[in-house]
Amino acid sequence: MLDPEEVRKDFPILTREVNGRRLVYFDNAATTQKPLQVINAISNYYMYHNANVHRGFHTLSQEASQMYEEAHEKVAKFINAYSWREVVFCSNTTEALNIVAYGWGLWNLREGDEIVLTVMDHHSSMLPWRIIAKLKGARVKYVDITDDGYLRYEQFEELISEKTRVVAFPIASNVLGTINDARRIARLAHRVGAIVVADGAQSVPHIPTDVRELEVDFLAFSGHKMLGPTGIGVLWGRQDLLESMHPFKVGGDTIKDVTLDDIVWHDLPWRFEAGTPNIAEGIGLGVAVEYLTRIGMSNVREHEKTLVEYTLKRMRELEDVEYYGPRNPADKTGVIAFNIKGLNHHTVGSALDLFGIAVRTGMHCAHPLHYRLGLKGTVRASYYIYNTLEEIDYFIESLEKIISLKDSLRSKPAKEVCTGT
Template identity: 50%
Template sequence: MSHQNFEGLDVESIRAEFPILEREFDGQQVVYLDNAATTQTPDPVVDAMSEYYRRHNANVHRGIHHLSQEASERYEGAHDRVAEFVNADGREEIIFTKNTTEGENLIAYAWGLNELEAGDRVVLTEMEHHASLVTWQQIAKQTGAEVEYIRVDDTGRLDMDHARELIDDDAAIVSAVHVSNTLGTVNPVSELTDLAHEHDALSFIDGAQAVPNRPVDVSEIDADFYAFSGHKMAGPTGIGVLYGKRDLLEEMEPYLYGGGMIRKVTFEDSTWGDLPWKFEPGTPPIAEAVGLEAAIDWLEGIGMERIQAHEEELAAYAYDRLEAEGDVEIYGPEGGPDRGGLVSFNLEGVHAHDLTSIMNDHTVAVRAGDHCTQPLHDKLGVPASTRASFYVYNTREEIDELVAALDDARQLFA
């Protein structure tokens, strides 16, 4: 399979760093279009983690021997690198978690459970991932707060007039996805944050689908909290990032307890360590932090602006190709700056799970289901959708293969 080069990107060279993309099933080379779930991992990231295990492996913050010191330096340095990547004000504002979901839970329990009360409002959007929706829903039940949802309009965008109605003086926190993992919608997160701050509310932004494929500046967005995952940005699984403004994190009580996050422990009481370690109890994801730093180096070596342009071009091309089919319903905005690098759709007369199975027969890897957005699918009036999601190594030819596979589905379900 040959691959076109997009303007400014040598896609062929990029693909060469991902041996998994050369895999074949039944003589057909894999077409990996499930990047919103997990991106593939390039050789430099795998190599960095292997080198750590081969030469530096030890527990951090617990030993004075050489290996422990090296491991600690690598782990702490990874915090610094992430802070630089998203323009946070130092490592104190960068907490390593397992994933975006854990970051959401950390704030919900460490802040929400202690601060929310009856009469407070938690403002979400109708396109929230379950990581946000379910978490705040359960916290609201425990605190007496109420949850309200900013409407999604017919174009797949947020109804900002409705947002301004909901974000009032009763609002305590606004939690919103930066880029929808179902609709692909790029939300006006800076505007939502400004609205929250006008009413002395906090803002939490779920950046799982944004940080991997576009420049993100948390200081510019001014969100109080921002979370994302390593495995969606060419990094390893098992590590995520929670950014939080330092003054807020200093005021918050820890969410998890144990070794590594304490300052002093007696039989009667305990005091907590400095940021960010206060929120990182136990043995942390050390090798994964090394891998995440390597992933950031790799991404910035390409250029986040170029990655964003590449994804927008692929999304627009996929939207146009699918729309031209006539019997395909696409969800979310048309291709362009309002859409991230994914397209969710349904083929008339074919359930999404059946379509995805047929795609797999063509070794086209896509995802079917509600994508952890059941309420949004209820609003759309469909039980599930098929999602094709793109990354820096994908090409137009792969989208053509996706579209070609639709003919098999039509014939089977005619």
């Protein structure tokens, strides 16, 4: 079983104090903290192996290339890909999803084709397809949610038709934490020959992931949300689809040969990794994957379920807190979206910072979802492997104090609360 107190020893930042209080980091859906193992791996690369990959026969280049390629293999094993060549490193989930939209959608969609998205989508999953639809004359349709934050699966059956070419959705919501039935959606899409593009940014770091079981065609996720460094993301795709696609970015290392009349693209995955890649970040992601593998993703999942269940139990003690999304911890990741009645979400977030508690406030790059819920923003607490029940107790106590000061806080702009005045 996962012991968060042991895990915390690997994360120096968790010893920090913020505003005179020990840091409680509940902003993991935005980015996770990095263990010493990842930090040291990146430093080790720069101190002893720094060189460009696939560019030279000298020792440093060969070492760097091997380390970088091994990172692809580690990620492939982590998600049970058929081959490491199906694993494309890019900068983040956003770029990964754009690679599919521009590399497949731009070349395959025609006027009159249809794209099915959801109101739950992160902007990074929604906006590329909306732009491609405008360019190609395609039509975008949206699957709605229930009032308690579940996708309306019957609408997939209604909206997916012979005209559907793409179905894109998040495996887990970055606002509500709702875990969606990827396989069910994929089978409906494949029934009409549509491709399935899954946003895994909020699922791969938190629940066991097997791309073969998911039955999706593409999966995108970010390294920095799963203990890895920023600047590295992953696009996994079915090999036959990747081989049929045009590179989104072209240049160095994407080709085998170029003449003035022709281009021979490189093998997978290099044709999609243009220029000098984020080598150190890729190596760091490989170490992060090893770290999570040692802990066990089933243990990660069970730990978050425990934290969510306890949080919801404690939140029910607070009359002025409104919580959004599924009530069953088995149906969601470690994300809690809420508001305090009568207080702006930014004010609440700024007040929590005075207690040393880091949360996210706003619309979380999911404006349509907030509009659907009739909200102008939410406070989001999100957990990971180093968070504890004791931190949740402190979090609830801090919310109680904020509620008791609601009248005075209501009169202060969020900016003033943030400065402690």
